Amino acid sequence: MPDALAHYAISYLIASRVTKHKYALFIALIGLLPDIDVLLRVHRWVTHSLIPVALVASATAVILLHTKRNYLKYLALAITLYTLHIVLDTFIAPTPLLWPITNQAYMLQAGIDGIITTNSIDITPQLNIFVEQADFTPRPTIEGPIISPIGLIIAVGVIVVLLTEHLAKTVRR
Numbered sequence: 001m002p003d004a005l006a007h008y009a010i011s012y013l014i015a016s017r018v019t020k021h022k023y024a025l026f027i028a029l030i031g032l033l034p035d036i037d038v039l040l041r042v043h044r045w046v047t048h049s050l051i052p053v054a055l056v057a058s059a060t061a062v063i064l065l066h067t068k069r070n071y072l073k074y075l076a077l078a079i080t081l082y083t084l085h086i087v088l089d090t091f092i093a094p095t096p097l098l099w100p101i102t103n104q105a106y107m108l109q110a111g112i113d114g115i116i117t118t119n120s121i122d123i124t125p126q127l128n129i130f131v132e133q134a135d136f137t138p139r140p141t142i143e144g145p146i147i148s149p150i151g152l153i154i155a156v157g158v159i160v161v162l163l164t165e166h167l168a169k170t171v172r173r
Contacts, residue, residue, distance in 0.1 A: 049100070051100060
């Protein structure tokens with residue numbers, strides 16, 4: 001996790017909160033854009049850095065402030081979806097979050113384990129941060145999940161949320 005389906009499903013759910021569902025189908029594709037680097041056979045390249053995102057977002061915001069202010073909410077949505085992809089990726093592999101400021105790639109492992117016995121309940125939080133040098137060397141092949149069991153679970157969850165909302169609206173009418 002997160003695979004392409006999970007990235008898209010989460011992005012769609014967020015986009016559908018801001019705009020109509022038919023537009024959200026298209027806008028959610030922004031949540032997949034950081035992985036465009038696989039076409040260059042370098043996964044988690046500069047497309048997975050928050051610095052270029054911040055620079056592009058700032059320049060675009062300045063332009064929109066002087067031209068089409070009403071599009072700022074769509075810029076905010078696009079930046080949220082793009083950034084969320086990067087943040088989610090840090091939970092599965094080293095990601096060069098701050099390139100070009102640093103050539104380090106960061107990965108987080110987080111979770112909470114629990115043990116229940118007849119005498120006690122133990123809860124153990126876990127947070128590990130791994131740092132390694134970013135490697136932007138093109139590979140002969142890039143492989144990874146497009147749809148995984150976790151991605152399917154997330155997609156089903158998103159569908160259930162959307163159907164529940166739709167049914168609730170229908171019943172209220």
